[in-house]
Amino acid sequence: MNDEKEVTIYDIARELKLSASTVSRALKGNPIINYKTRQKVAECSEKLGYRTNAFASNLRRKKTNTIGVIVPRLDSHFLSSCLAGMEEVASTNGYNLIIAQSHESSKKEAENAVTMFNNRVDGLIVSLTAENNQPDYFRRFTEKHVPIVYFDRIPAKEDVTCVCANNFEAAYKATHHLIAKGCRRLLHITIPSASNVYADRCQGFEAAAKDAGCIASTLFLPALNMETGRDAANQIGKMSPRPEGIFVANDIAAAGCMLQLEELGIAVPNDILIIGFNNDPICMLVNPPLSSVSYCGRDAGMMAADRLFEMIDNYDFAFQKIIIDTSVIERESSLIKQ
Amino acid sequence: MNDEKEVTIYDIARELKLSASTVSRALKGNPIINYKTRQKVAECSEKLGYRTNAFASNLRRKKTNTIGVIVPRLDSHFLSSCLAGMEEVASTNGYNLIIAQSHESSKKEAENAVTMFNNRVDGLIVSLTAENNQPDYFRRFTEKHVPIVYFDRIPAKEDVTCVCANNFEAAYKATHHLIAKGCRRLLHITIPSASNVYADRCQGFEAAAKDAGCIASTLFLPALNMETGRDAANQIGKMSPRPEGIFVANDIAAAGCMLQLEELGIAVPNDILIIGFNNDPICMLVNPPLSSVSYCGRDAGMMAADRLFEMIDNYDFAFQKIIIDTSVIERESSLIKQ
DNA sequence: ATGAAAGCGCTAACAC
DNA sequence: GTGTTAGCGCTTTCAT
Numbered sequence: 001m002n003d004e005k006e007v008t009i010y011d012i013a014r015e016l017k018l019s020a021s022t023v024s025r026a027l028k029g030n031p032i033i034n035y036k037t038r039q040k041v042a043e044c045s046e047k048l049g050y051r052t053n054a055f056a057s058n059l060r061r062k063k064t065n066t067i068g069v070i071v072p073r074l075d076s077h078f079l080s081s082c083l084a085g086m087e088e089v090a091s092t093n094g095y096n097l098i099i100a101q102s103h104e105s106s107k108k109e110a111e112n113a114v115t116m117f118n119n120r121v122d123g124l125i126v127s128l129t130a131e132n133n134q135p136d137y138f139r140r141f142t143e144k145h146v147p148i149v150y151f152d153r154i155p156a157k158e159d160v161t162c163v164c165a166n167n168f169e170a171a172y173k174a175t176h177h178l179i180a181k182g183c184r185r186l187l188h189i190t191i192p193s194a195s196n197v198y199a200d201r202c203q204g205f206e207a208a209a210k211d212a213g214c215i216a217s218t219l220f221l222p223a224l225n226m227e228t229g230r231d232a233a234n235q236i237g238k239m240s241p242r243p244e245g246i247f248v249a250n251d252i253a254a255a256g257c258m259l260q261l262e263e264l265g266i267a268v269p270n271d272i273l274i275i276g277f278n279n280d281p282i283c284m285l286v287n288p289p290l291s292s293v294s295y296c297g298r299d300a301g302m303m304a305a306d307r308l309f310e311m312i313d314n315y316d317f318a319f320q321k322i323i324i325d326t327s328v329i330e331r332e333s334s335l336i337k338q
Numbered sequence: 339m340n341d342e343k344e345v346t347i348y349d350i351a352r353e354l355k356l357s358a359s360t361v362s363r364a365l366k367g368n369p370i371i372n373y374k375t376r377q378k379v380a381e382c383s384e385k386l387g388y389r390t391n392a393f394a395s396n397l398r399r400k401k402t403n404t405i406g407v408i409v410p411r412l413d414s415h416f417l418s419s420c421l422a423g424m425e426e427v428a429s430t431n432g433y434n435l436i437i438a439q440s441h442e443s444s445k446k447e448a449e450n451a452v453t454m455f456n457n458r459v460d461g462l463i464v465s466l467t468a469e470n471n472q473p474d475y476f477r478r479f480t481e482k483h484v485p486i487v488y489f490d491r492i493p494a495k496e497d498v499t500c501v502c503a504n505n506f507e508a509a510y511k512a513t514h515h516l517i518a519k520g521c522r523r524l525l526h527i528t529i530p531s532a533s534n535v536y537a538d539r540c541q542g543f544e545a546a547a548k549d550a551g552c553i554a555s556t557l558f559l560p561a562l563n564m565e566t567g568r569d570a571a572n573q574i575g576k577m578s579p580r581p582e583g584i585f586v587a588n589d590i591a592a593a594g595c596m597l598q599l600e601e602l603g604i605a606v607p608n609d610i611l612i613i614g615f616n617n618d619p620i621c622m623l624v625n626p627p628l629s630s631v632s633y634c635g636r637d638a639g640m641m642a643a644d645r646l647f648e649m650i651d652n653y654d655f656a657f658q659k660i661i662i663d664t665s666v667i668e669r670e671s672s673l674i675k676q
Numbered sequence: 677a678t679g680a681a682a683g684c685g686c687t688a689a690c691a692c
Numbered sequence: 693g694t695g696t697t698a699g700c701g702c703t704t705t706c707a708t
Contacts, residue, residue, distance in 0.1 A: 008701055019679045024703060034677060049478075054457050055393040055402070056701035059684050064393070066436070074425060075636075080418040087412065087439055091450075096457060098404070098434045101425055112429075119392050119434060140387075226622065255623050284564065285593050287625035298413075346685055357695045362687060372693060394685035397700050 007050040015044055027052070058120070066096045067123045067308060068116035072104045072130070072153070077280050078297045079127070082151065085301025086125060093309050095122070106132040113137045121146065123308045128153040130193040147311035151304040153195050161311065163304040163322040167197055170293045170326035171204025174247050174275050177291070177328045179212045181273055181335070183245030188218040189232050189257065190249040201249050201277065217243070224249060229256025236272075237264045244272060245334070251276035255286045258333060273334040288332035295326050345388040353382055365390070396458070404434045405461045405646060406454035410442045410468070410491070415618050416635045417465070420489065423639025424463060431647050433460070444470040451475045459484065461646045466491040468531040485649035489642040491533050499649065501642040501660045505535055508631045508664035509542025512585050512613050515629070515666045517550045519611055519673070521583030526556040527570050527595065528587040539587050539615065555581070562587055567594025574610075575602045582610060583672070589614035593624045596671060611672040626670035633664045 009023040016023070018037070026033045026041035033041075044050075058064050067090060071079050083099065090097050098119065102109035106129050116124060117140055124141055126148060134156045141148050150162040171188075178186060188205040190198050202218060209216030219235065221228040229252065236242060236257070248254035254276030258268050268274050268288060276283065279294035303322055311317060347361040354361070356375070364371045364379035371379075382388075396402050405428060409417050421437065428435050436457065440447035444467050454462060455478055462479055464486060472494045479486050488500040509526075516524060526543040528536050540556060547554030557573065559566040567590065574580065574595070586592035592614030596606050606612050606626060614621065617632035641660055649655060 006701085010701080020701090021680080021703075022678055024701095025678090032677065037677080051456050053397070053701050055397040056684090057703075058393040059391070059397055059686090059701080060703045062684075074422040075415065075418040077413065077415065080413040083437075084412040084439060087437065091438060091453075096436045096438075096453065098436050099421075099425065100429060100434075101422060115429075115434065118390050226619070252619075259623070281564070281590075282620055282623050285597070285620050285624045344685085348685080358685090359687075359696080360694055362685095363694090370693065375693080391685050394700090395687075397685085397702090398687045400700075 006053070007048045008053070009050070011048055012041060012044050012050060015048065016040055064120050064122055065094060066098055066119065066121050067125065068119070068121035069097055069099045070102055070109060070112045070116065070124070070126045071099070072102050072127060074099070074101050078278050081297030082301035085298035086305040089302050089305035089309070102129050104129045104131055106135060109135065110137040117141065123312050124148045125304050125308060126150050128155060128195065130191065130195045130198065133194045133196065145317070147308055147317060149304045149308045149311070151300055153197050156194070156196070159319050161307060161320045163300055163307065163324060164196065165295050165324045165326045167200035168204040168207070170277070170295070171201035171247065172208040173326070173328050174277065174293050175205045175208035176212070177330065178245030178247060178273055178275060178334060179208065179214060181245065183273055184214050185241060185243045185245070186214050186216045187236070187243035187246045188216065188249070189246060189253060190218065190220060191222070191224055192220045198249055205247055221253065224253040226252055226256035229253035230260035233257045233260030233264060236261065237266065242272065246272060246274045248274065248276050251278045251280040251283055251290060251292055254290055255282055258286060258290065268333050269336040273336070275328070275334050279329055283329070283331060291331045291334040292329050293326050294329045295324060300324050344391070345386045346391070347388070349386055350379060350382050350388060353386065354378055402458050402460055403432060404436055404457065404459050405463065406457070406459035407435055407437045408440055408447060408450045408454065408462070408464045409437070410440050410465060412437070412439050416616050419635030420639035420642070423636035424643040427640050427643035427647070440467050442467045442469055444473060447473065448475040455479065461650050462486045463642050463646060464488050466493060466533065468529065468533045468536065471532045471534065483655065485646055485655060487642045487646045487649070489638055491535050494532070494534070497657050499645060499658045501638055501645065501662060502534065503633050503662045503664045505538035506542040506545070508615070508633070509539035509585065510546040511664070511666050512615065512631050513543045513546035514550070515668065516583030516585060516611055516613060516672060517546065517552060519583065521611055522552050523579060523581045523583070524552050524554045525574070525581035525584045526554065526587070527584060527591060528556065528558060529560070529562055530558045536587055543585055559591065562591040564590055564594035567591035568598035571595045571598030571602060574599065575604060580610065584610060584612045586612065586614050589616045589618040589621055589628060589630055592628055593620055596624060596628065606671050607674040613666070613672050617667055621667070621669060629669045629672040630667050631664050632667045633662060638662050
């Protein structure tokens with residue numbers, strides 16, 4: 001492909017009448033090499049336009065300095081914040097990130113896993129699809145002692161390292177918040193999913209309602225977005241009696257729902273209180289501002305990456321569950337009643 | 339590192355009493371190899387748990403099947419949509435994406451460029467920082483004939499391949515839209531930047547205002563986000579006479595500005611019309627819904643990746659400027675006057 | 677402090 | 693249709 005010959009350490013060695021090994025050591029700043037030699041090598045490499053060949057090095061060292069990331073999608077605020085955090089940590093540690101999206105398809109996720117595996121990533125960070133929370137295609141990584149950190153959407157089994165919120169508790173708090181504002185008839189809007197994220201939120205909601213002796217029901221949507229949020233509002237419009245407080249499993253759907261409720265003449269928060277999840281920036285843009293559960297993506301990403309590097313560097317595979325803080329952010333959408 | 343010996347093509351060869359080259363060919367489905375042999379190799383490789391070693395192959399082929407992407411940040415809706423589009427195209431073509439963020443710092447961008455270069459990416463997709471639109475650190479790529487596609491924030495010089503909107507025209511259209519709604523005193527809110535994105539939008543704005551004989555001024559903010567958008571609104575509140583139509587260079591700042599205007603008792607669109615840029619989903623969430631200029635990130639990402647693969651596959655380095663469609667999306671924030 | 681030599685796993689030119 | 697051979701560029705013993 002490339003016309004001009006690449007400069008190798010042999011070229012530098014020849015030029016300087018040294019051996020390749022000396023050059024190799026000098027280039028990595030190995031102090032065993034005479035300081036002057038190191039300087040000469042540095043100069044010469046600069047002069048010749050040398051660049052290290054990562055594969056040759058990888059091939060030799062059996063290490064890629066690359067970590068793989070598999071996420072359901074890239075274009076969500078939460079996930080891209082997570083990635084931003086991971087990228088920061090990775091680049092500080094001299095690692096690259098290779099990123100793939102599963103598009104919520106377990107099949108695509110398996111394919112991504114194979115690619116990552118063949119690319120010999122030194123570690124893997126994964127957020128699972130909503131479709132499958134006990135995939136078996138990551139087994140080969142653990143078999144080869146390639147560490148995996150799951151984040152946000154974690155597998156059902158216990159013997160993994162993961163970073164996530166305590167979704168049960170977070171949902172409990174969110175629901176409790178509605179109850180504290182005087183709501184007795186509660187509705188939870190979510191998707192049917194075995195994933196910890198949705199299942200735990202659902203259970204947290206039910207537990208909080210039960211503990212307070214409230215009437216709770218759950219509305220399952222095919223997906224959680226603006227559209228489906230609006231559909232949910234239309235259904236709520238027809239309910240009788242209507243719920244007094246709604247806890248939606250993500251902010252986008254909550255926002256869609258709220259907008260549509262307003263259009264139906266159902267006022268938030270006067271007629272219905274509503275709270276979302278994720279504390280997406282949109283919460284502060286909608287009117288009224290949307291209460292939500294805050295959960296910092298960038299931190300989650302950084303913690304996942306930090307833990308992964310610990311595992312890689314210390315060859316330490318102890319399973320660990322890292323819980324991210326969540327807190328209820330009260331805004332106008334849930335503030336009036338009391 | 340890894341305890342168990344990795345299985346190589348030699349192991350398969352030994353097992354099957356074949357040569358490594360035959361195995362290599364068989365594994366890539368080379369039709370010159372006997373069908374039965376291919377099958378046997380496939381079975382055996384499966385049985386032994388063989389996985390291809392990408393470095394060894396890369397080292398040999400001098401090709402990485404990896405493309406590098408450098409973006410200012412990951413956690414913006416527009417950019418993550420672009421990435422999603424690129425990832426789709428890349429993965430269809432059997433390529434991986436390695437992604438780095440410059441955090442709007444030219445220094446970090448240069449570092450990223452070095453990393454990508456050393457990792458021998460087969461091609462590069464870049465959106466520049468707002469800080470520097472004529473970086474020299476990508477020169478080494480072109481010198482080595484590694485194709486680069488710039489997107490969105492492109493360099494000042496002409497001899498590059500890029501994918502972007504015609505920001506001048508888009509801004510002209512947006513401004514003209516305000517004028518058509520009856521605005522005579524116009525304000526543009528942006529950041530000081532030599533980048534095509536902001537400079538061209540600014541010029542488009544000025545040209546449209548001038549062509550219509552309107553009074554135009556520009557407010558430069560230190561950044562374009564919710565906060566600074568609100569600051570802008572505070573400044574607008576003190577202006578006299580007040581502008582009648584505002585064109586903001588991105589939607590987040592536009593939304594922040596609009597919210598703050600409302601808080602100051604300045605009604606949108608009754609007192610002031612406003613239009614943003616990017617058609618971010620938040621446009622439909624704010625109240626009133628925000629007019630904007632639509633510009634599809636996913637398409638831009640896909641087009642950039644498509645063009646890059648063309649350059650890689652056909653060894654074709656003709657410079658090409660691909661213009662993405664933009665259109666003014668009229669929503670309530672600019673609809674009343676006429 | 678430096679060098680010689682072997683080998684990481686794969687591919688491709690060239691044989692047969 | 694299959695095998696032989698050499699080499700991609702680097703790192704790492706082991707010598708000296």
